Amino acid sequence: MHVPTTVPVLIVGGGPVGLTLSNLLSRYGVDHLLVEARPGTSRHPKARGVSARSMEIFRRCGLEDAVRGAALPASQVFFSGAGTWSTRTSSAAAWPTTRRTVAEALRRPG
Known part of the structure; x- marks a missing residue:
């Protein structure tokens, strides 16, 4: 793979922010x-x-349906305290699945 020596924008890290910015x-x-x-x-x-604002950005990128499809069912998420939330089941697969969904979307043409 050819790696350029200069680019207008270098994104370091393929986490949620880096992948979304790349998209x-x-x-x-x-x-x-x-x-x-x-x-x-x-x-x-x-x-x-995923916050409401993040979902707005995913919607703008055409990723909302894929992210929602990878999420826990709403019945497994509840809010408590001062705007904090938790899950009734393990969320161990939630973020890796979302990250994978965004990464796969970046690989698609268009």
Whole structure:
């Protein structure tokens, strides 16, 4: 694989922010390079959920249905305290699945 020596935008990290930024830059035709230290997604969660604002951005990127499809059912999520939330079941698969969904969307043409 050829790695350019200069790029207009370098994104370091293929987590939720890096993958989403890469998706948005691609949609606007901005040349960029995303680098990630790991070869694939983690089996362990890096977050417990997706905020409303993140879902708005995923909707804008055309990813909302895929992210919702990978999420826990609403019946397994509940809110408590001062706006905090938790799950009734293990969320161990929730974030890696969402990250994988975004990563797969980035690989699709268009």
